[in-house]
Amino acid sequence: MITARNLTLLSALALAIASLGAVALRDTSHWDWSVLLVLTAVAIASDQIRTNAKGFRVSGGFLAIGIAMALLGPVPAAAINVLLTLVDGRRARSPRHWLVSNLAIAATYPLVAGLALYETARATGLAPRDISFALLVVGGYLLANFLNFVGAAGARALIEGGTVGGALRRLFLPLLPNELASGALAAGIVCAYARVGVVALGLLAMLVLLHQYLMGELLVSEERREELEQRMTQLASLHMGVMSAMLQTLSLRDKMTARHSAAVARYSRELAAAAGLDQTQQDLVHTAGLLHDIGKFIFPDHILLSSRRLSDEDWETIKRHPAQGAKVVRQVDGYGPVADIILCHHERMDGSGYPRNLPGDEIPVLSRIISIADTYDVMTARDSYRDPVSSAEAVAELQRVAGTQLDARLVELFVEMLAARGVAFRHADDADFQAELAFEKRVRAYVTA
8 A cells, every 4th residue: 555645646647648648649639629518518417416336436427438539539538537537526625646546547548548449440441430330439438447447446456455356346347237338328329420410419418317327326236235245244253153152151161062062063064075965064064063052051060060860850851952952043043954953963763852753854864964973972972971982882882773763874874984084073172172163164154044
């Protein structure tokens, strides 16, 4: 970035070069004063009702500049544009660095684009009465529009930061179809003038108003879309922050349960990949794995932290945690699919699970995946209910209950995955827990849906 003073100096130099260029190009221009006055009046009048959006202004005056390049040549077009910029700068009381910058841009792009149009017409022998000349007008119009935008975006980037390429993608490209239509409109007016004279320019006033209205509406709608996306991103960040905070809080209360959730998330994502599910499903089951035990907040300490044998009443409390967890997660916009998975992660293939006694294929496949990951990690990692067993013993137990408690096909895939890929979770390693907790980029689609 540079200072306003340096931008003023650079712009003044560019303006001086453009002035010398105008002197050199004076023989390429045709000064038809009636046309010049009409186009100047239209440009200034349309600029009085311009639309401002996203730091740029949309004025029908640009259409008049494009027509001036084709009918009068580069120097008259630049003269109209400089006058237009001076009037606008005085009315808006623009700071000196922006006024000088705008004057330099206003003087330069009509000269460059107008000269390109003139030289191409001279080389091809085309005149305004020729139909093919219309293509030159469209090309010159688009070139002028591009140079104008690059100049304005470049000056803004020098002062405020950012890149010209980013501005082109964000603003110029969405408007390009409309600019193409505007170029065709300018070409039509030029061809009409060549046949019926200055009367054809009377159409320009009405067309400029229509052009300006459409351009303004398009630009404003693009601005509103970006504002909406920004607000949705902020909302997404809030939602994900809430979920992350809940998991961190659970970790403070019961580190083993929180680390178990992270382990289940890792195993579940790997199993979903092994089962051929797409990236969206993998991200979804990973998120559900992280949050599947969030309902354990309802557990009193004598259940959550005790190593004693649990009573029947305690088990009834435990059976409530899938529904309670799903209820909490469902309150966050976009997390409905996650809540559905959490609700069913303790269902069994034979229909004897809880809370809904769903059998077989009625259990969501991602819930079935979490059931396997949950069962395996509970057996192999130290928790509140049992002493850990080896991976081989846990695999044998998974295979024993396959088809009754767990999905047999998914169990087979899980066992193959463990053998082939060595997937594991280090419960004593804070890095493993934090790595699974950093899930924002994988769940953004569900938060903003």
